[in-house]
Amino acid sequence: MAQTTESQEPAPVAKSKTGSVIVAELAEDESVEDIEQSEPRKAPSAGSTAEPEPELERPASSRGTDTPDNPAKKVAPNIDLKEVAPPPAPEPQVAAPATPDMVTGEDLTGQSELEPVPEVDPEAPEEAVQEPATSLTLLGNEVLPGTSTRLAWSPGIQIAGLSQPTPVLVVNGANAGPTLCLTGAVHGDELNGIEIIRRTMYDLDPEKLSGRVVGIPIVNLPGFQQASRYLPDRRDLNRHFPGSENGSLADRIAYSLFENIIKHCDMLVDIHTGSLKRTNLPQLRADMNNPAVAEFTRGFDRMAVVHSTGSPGMLRNAAVDAGITTVTLEAGESHRIQEHQIDAGVNSLNSLMEKQGMISRMFVWGDPEPVYYDSAWVRAEYGGILFSSIDLGDRVSKGEILGYVADPITNAQYPIRSSSDGRIIGMAVDQVVMAGFAAYHIGTEAEVPGE
Template sequence: MPLYLANTRESSTNHFSHFPNSSQHSYNGWGTVRSLITATERFMSAPPPSMRYPFRRTTLLIAATLIASLTTVSASATERASDVAPLKVDLPAERKAASDFLGAPIIKGTLDRRAWSAGQPLSGLALPTPVLIASGKEPGPTLCLTGAVHGDELNGVEIIRRIMFALDTENLTGTVIAVPIVNLYGFQRNSRYLPDRRDLNRYFPGNPAGSSAARIAHHFFQDVISHCNALIDIHTGSFHRTNLPQLRADLSNPAVSKLSQLFDNFVVLHSLGTVGTLRRAAVEAGIPTVTLEAGEPLYLQPEEVAQGVRGVLAALHGFGLMGKSSKVASEQKVFYESVWLRADQGGVLFSEVRVGDAVKEGDILGSVTDPITNRSSVVRASASGTIIGMALNQMVMPGFAAYHLGLAKAAGATLQQTAEGAANAALEPVRKAVEEVAKEAAQTASQSGDNPEAVSEAARRAAVEAVVNRELPSSARGEDKSEHELPTPEPDEHPE
């Protein structure tokens, strides 16, 4: 029986599974923590007379555990930053349509299945990840679909299955590459994480000499993602939370904005994406990417799956893979800003709203009741907006993020961030052209002498003159970008 069929609403649920524990979080040096706890326990077995009281022994044990845990969490964050931050993705600026993939040519007009592996964690025990390839008879772009980067997110697996086996390769233009279960290690264990308790979606584009997660991310990015002209990464909510079907996209990037507009009847939330996510790394590598969020983890939800399928099919039509769509995409609701509303006390959370509900400032969204004292408090909307994500009814702690609210009004700082992102994208060709001019000047100056200051000054002067006199290559100043411009937001579309 598949693992996900063993999970039913009637099965017992661990209401505290969203709290940190060793199976969910990446603790670097967990062995050190265990050693410290063991040493403390040995000390407790024969404590000095001044400490032979249960409450003192318990206090010391808890304190030692907390100190060690805080230390290892900090170390883990530092290690992850070193795994992904300094890397520069080595991908060509222009990606041709995929012809060879995973060591063999792509056969036109077929639906093929291959396997990808990140290496040999134990000799002879590598875990091959299935990859589906639908290739049309006519050449065209390559669009990639990825699911279950978090191993407990099942809706994306089913969305990809329905899409891939519904494609007619006889009438397909280009190629669709799909990896339904990226994190097969986590999927087999019903876990969000890799076996080393790391979140794979915090390590892209990876590092060939880094941690296990960073190495897997590196190989997947180079072996699969590098072949994509565009990418749709499918996710769900996490830790007993659910998401309204929506897109996460960097709308300050013209190519990403254009891709997001292909989805029919979808909510869109503007965000750059966390460093280390597949979406952020792919966009920085020049691959337009959106994240499709739909539903909750661990369960298959027919309505969310069906809406995800409709959205992806609309995108395939709009991207030119299935001919031109005769249907005009429905108007999208775009949020440029969102906020998480948190519980002020611990207890049992009961919600009075559902995802997709429009709320006004001050509306009661739910209540939290202490099961011991029966004291209750309510969670109210801090502003007017739409519920785009929320926690399921469960036990929560003070500060628990309960409701994700897409705001109906934009903050000035967010608008500025969006404008800066668009300006940086527009100036990138100019920056590259100026860099080439400065490089040529530096090479010429270096041939005349070995003075580093003179070489630097020559490069600086050439760069300034190129900008002031507009002496740049035509590719940096003459291309018409009008069709890629960001749409002007309607009055009801507000920034993140």
């Protein structure tokens, strides 16, 4: 029998012997050299009611609506995203049907068109009535309720004659609900997120959707075209949000994306992979000190959660600061399409939408994954060729051999041992490494004081 989201149990909290929490900061893009100290998980003070801190006022009705400051230029065409479609074009306006006289209920022929009023049983239970959706104004287009379309976003940084807009997929449900944004390939070489967004978006039926889903499969289009992580100015886009209108190239792209798309959303899932020939277990990166974010993570089925407060300039941090509930989803490695990682990502996004009341499906929830409040990288002490003895997701014990580095000239072999009990949530693929190379990322479960 399928379980509903109401029956989902909270992710189990990890245990430690000391009861203290020291959390290593995780660079969102797995740039290991960028690791900094993250704020520990905060515990409720004695006698505190532990009520969530108030969130910024962001009424859903005010986002993505047609206002004098945000006028819609045209009606976006209704496109079946599963089919190959021409570029967006305005739909012809449909004339409103003739309305019978509001007093007599007669049409032009004098014949009554009013339906008889049914008798109401006062003891009958009330049926839940879904609120109809409103149009979404995005990128100068009006996306009507119950439709899906492709729009185009251009940050305006290219040579005019060579400008190439970035596709934006939009599904505006027939019923009212929250607006979820999905971003992929903020780093141009991270392919799994592109496919996760494509499969998720193309599976949505606007007539059965409550709310809106906005997907940008390829944010960093120049990097994607060059199979590069970075922008043409060699900057990391995920260190420049919310951006600046008059700053560097990266600042301007970040500003355009944030102002024109991200700010129209209530929730955001930014999808990444490991970098530098490293792979990540499907996991969420989330600031568990934020009550809204912590609750948000419970909607992702079978997805481990790693506590991370993030670094300045990350899209996740900028969005949370703007009052948008945001997490980062990490899955797999760069430059590759990995079916297992993609399936995990699509499954978790479907569970999230069901949890948020956006879709209604028969969904069987898996066992909750742990929350890892602490993690550490184990580094190679010698150079050579790395050979792993464990797999991504394995549970390991302190002192256990994770792999070894073989010197191809001297034939010496140097084992790499686990620094703690935990689970492999990230690791380097077998490759040539130098001394100091971060090889295995171990998530450790730690007790949070007061919980």
